[in-house]
Amino acid sequence: MTIAPTTHGSAAAAATAPLFTPYALPGNLQLKHRMVYAPLTRCRAFDQIPQPNAAQYYAQRSTPGTLLISEATCISDRAHGYPCTPGLYTEEQVEAWKPIVSAVHEKEAVFFAQLWHVGRASHQHYQPNEEQPISASSKAVGSGEQVFSPKSMQMEDYPAPRQLDASELPAIVEQYRVAARNALDAGFDGVEVHGANGYLIDQFLKDGINDRTDDYGGPIENRCRFALEVMKAVCEEVGSEKVGLRLSPFGGFLDAHDSHPYALNIYLLEELNKMNLAYVHLIEPRVAGSGDRSEGNDSIASFRSVYNGTLISAGGFNAENGAKAIASGHCDLVCYGRLFLANPDLPRRFQLGAPLNKYDRNTFYSQGTEGYTDYPFLEETAEGKQFLATLDA
Ligand SMILES: Cc1cc2nc3c(=O)[nH]c(=O)nc-3n(C[C@H](O)[C@H](O)[C@H](O)COP(=O)(O)O)c2cc1C
Numbered sequence: 001m002t003i004a005p006t007t008h009g010s011a012a013a014a015a016t017a018p019l020f021t022p023y024a025l026p027g028n029l030q031l032k033h034r035m036v037y038a039p040l041t042r043c044r045a046f047d048q049i050p051q052p053n054a055a056q057y058y059a060q061r062s063t064p065g066t067l068l069i070s071e072a073t074c075i076s077d078r079a080h081g082y083p084c085t086p087g088l089y090t091e092e093q094v095e096a097w098k099p100i101v102s103a104v105h106e107k108e109a110v111f112f113a114q115l116w117h118v119g120r121a122s123h124q125h126y127q128p129n130e131e132q133p134i135s136a137s138s139k140a141v142g143s144g145e146q147v148f149s150p151k152s153m154q155m156e157d158y159p160a161p162r163q164l165d166a167s168e169l170p171a172i173v174e175q176y177r178v179a180a181r182n183a184l185d186a187g188f189d190g191v192e193v194h195g196a197n198g199y200l201i202d203q204f205l206k207d208g209i210n211d212r213t214d215d216y217g218g219p220i221e222n223r224c225r226f227a228l229e230v231m232k233a234v235c236e237e238v239g240s241e242k243v244g245l246r247l248s249p250f251g252g253f254l255d256a257h258d259s260h261p262y263a264l265n266i267y268l269l270e271e272l273n274k275m276n277l278a279y280v281h282l283i284e285p286r287v288a289g290s291g292d293r294s295e296g297n298d299s300i301a302s303f304r305s306v307y308n309g310t311l312i313s314a315g316g317f318n319a320e321n322g323a324k325a326i327a328s329g330h331c332d333l334v335c336y337g338r339l340f341l342a343n344p345d346l347p348r349r350f351q352l353g354a355p356l357n358k359y360d361r362n363t364f365y366s367q368g369t370e371g372y373t374d375y376p377f378l379e380e381t382a383e384g385k386q387f388l389a390t391l392d393a
Helices: 011-020 054-058 093-105 168-187 200-205 225-238 261-273 319-327 336-341 346-352 382-392
Strands: 023-025 029-031 035-036 068-074 111-117 146-149 152-159 191-196 241-245 278-285 311-314 333-336
Touching: 023 054, 035 093, 035 346, 054 093, 093 111, 093 168, 111 168, 152 336, 168 191, 191 382, 200 225, 200 241, 225 261, 241 261, 319 333, 333 336
Parallel strands: 035 068, 035 333, 068 111, 111 191, 191 241, 241 278, 278 311, 311 333
Antiparallel strands: 023 029, 146 152
16 A cells, blocks of 8 residues: 655656755764654564664665664663663663664664653553652653553553652763763764653653752753753763754643743753754654644744754654755754655655555554564555656656
């Protein structure tokens, strides 16, 4: 099943041309085009260790000068909240990542590891000694979303987390720092700190969750403190030009809302301006987590004028609006999730205006190779062959 293109051949090439201009990230990382592979959790790790077929999966999506961001990868044994997600906190995990990163580098692509702590978006059954998950607050996710328990093998309500004491935060900052070092040791070109989608850092940022009364709660400067401490530590460890940060100013996934998203994110971006990061990665308001949401009047456009460095935008992009986003200066790089997941050769398909494979939500988080390494390249489908023949004619 494919999605038919609206334009193809030279018309498509002209329409998408802005996506195919080169771009240099700080640190002299040369990208050949503006399309980024999104961080996508695929739940195919085993015992928190990425498996060998991840090398094939990522390499399929790698071409020279493509930036890929890894699936969210946990910084400690307390950072997990989903089944079969990998980590970067043991030697075995670092060793397992090495051939995966090498496979991407063999294709001359650039690979950043996304560093993740889910905070309260977890369950005792993922935690060491079945302890309570931890968070900025003791409030449970209250939006009706549920967590998969690896013990009952069912969806359950999120349990109430334990509010972290401020004295515990330096140790978590240190885990981010060590995970960043581990990522570089595994061969990654850099790291993206996951500050989006309602996970631990976002739980500190947003006043819909953070109800603390100490130096890490209350005014915006306090709620940004943890995120900035993590960024500072990671930058000191691996060099700021190798560090990105992902934020979702508007999403609302996992009940992460803020009463003043513009003020919060403008303050944060002004602080990040001082750091000379690889990039800041913002999620558009039209998506929440891994799904679409109805668009209101919010826009990340106002953040463009605030942030001086490289800006990646993610969420709901196709060939047309992606090219427009680059041409208009809305962002420097466009991140593609679901379309790239289902089309390992997405940049080529956009350039040609070729039909697209449809993604299958049922295999996003399933086990095995189905929906993982078996999405066909253009010439491997009947429609693709037919399409290529029309170009030759
Ligand atoms: C299967 C799946 C897994 C995802 N996993 C992650 C993740 O690990 N880290 C993250 O920051 N976002 C994750 N997301 C969000 C995507 O990175 C992206 O923001 C979202 O899919 C919207 O982009 P799209 O419209 O191009 O798909 C996930 C989305 C999907 C569909």
